[in-house]
Amino acid sequence: MAMEVFMSIRTINGVTLALLQGNIVEVQADAIVNAANSGLAGGGGVDGAIHRAGGPTIMEACRKIGGCPTGSAVATTAGQLKAQHVFHAVGPIYRYESEPQRLLASAYQACLDLAEQYQHQSIAFPSLSTGAYGYPERLAAPIALRTVIEHIKKPTSLRQVTFVLFGSKTFNAYEQALQQLLPAP
Numbered sequence: 732m733a734m735e736v737f738m739s740i741r742t743i744n745g746v747t748l749a750l751l752q753g754n755i756v757e758v759q760a761d762a763i764v765n766a767a768n769s770g771l772a773g774g775g776g777v778d779g780a781i782h783r784a785g786g787p788t789i790m791e792a793c794r795k796i797g798g799c800p801t802g803s804a805v806a807t808t809a810g811q812l813k814a815q816h817v818f819h820a821v822g823p824i825y826r827y828e829s830e831p832q833r834l835l836a837s838a839y840q841a842c843l844d845l846a847e848q849y850q851h852q853s854i855a856f857p858s859l860s861t862g863a864y865g866y867p868e869r870l871a872a873p874i875a876l877r878t879v880i881e882h883i884k885k886p887t888s889l890r891q892v893t894f895v896l897f898g899s900k901t902f903n904a905y906e907q908a909l910q911q912l913l914p915a916p
C-alpha cells in the first residue's frame with residue numbers, strides 16, 4: 732500500500748528547507764532537535780519519543796549538563812537515533828513569558844548556532860513550544876520559519892533544514908506560514 736507523504740520544499744541560497752508531516756525520531760539528520768524543558772528532565776511529546784527511541788545515554792548526558800535556560804539549547808549524544816547529536820532546545824511556556832516571541836526565536840537560533848559550531852549539514856526541528864507549552868501554532872510557525880530562513884540566507888554549513896510536524900493540523904499551520912513568507916513559484 733502506498734503511503735502518502737505530505738511535504739513542502741523551498742530552496743534558499745542552495746539550502747533546502749522542507750516541511751514534513753511525521754515523527755521526528757524516524758528522520759535522519761546530523762542533528763535532531765528535542766523540545767526539552769529547562770531541567771532537561773524528560774517529559775511527554777517529542778521529548779518522550781526521543782528518549783524512548785534514542786535510549787538511556789541521552790538522559791545520562793542531560794543529567795551531567797543539568798539544565799538549560801529558556802530560549803537556549805544544549806547538545807548531547809543522539810544515542811541510537813540516526814543522528815550525530817540531539818540538540819535540546821527550551822522554548823517558552825506561552826502563558827508564563829512576557830516576550831514569548833523573542834524566546835521562541837532564540838531557542839531556534841541557539842540550535843542553528845550549534846549546527847554551525849559542529850559544521851552539521853542537516854538538522855531536523857519539531858514545532859517547539861506548541862504542544863504542552865501552549866504556543867498557538869499559527870503564531871509560532873512564522874517565527875520558527877523566519878528564524879531559519881534568515882539564518883540560511885547567510886553563509887552556513889547547513890544544506891538541509893527539515894521541520895518534522897506531527898499531525899496535519901501542525902503541518903497545515905507551517906505550510907500556510909511558509910506560503911506567506913515564501914510563496915511557491
Ligand code: ADP
Nearest residue numbers: 754755766776777780859860861862863864897
Ligand atoms: P513543548 O513542551 O515544547 O510544547 P511538545 O513535545 O509537547 O513540546 O510539543 C511540541 C510539538 O511536537 C507539538 O506540535 C506536538 O504535537 C509535536 N510532537 C509530539 N511528538 C512528536 C514526534 N514524535 N515527532 C514530531 N513532533 C512531535
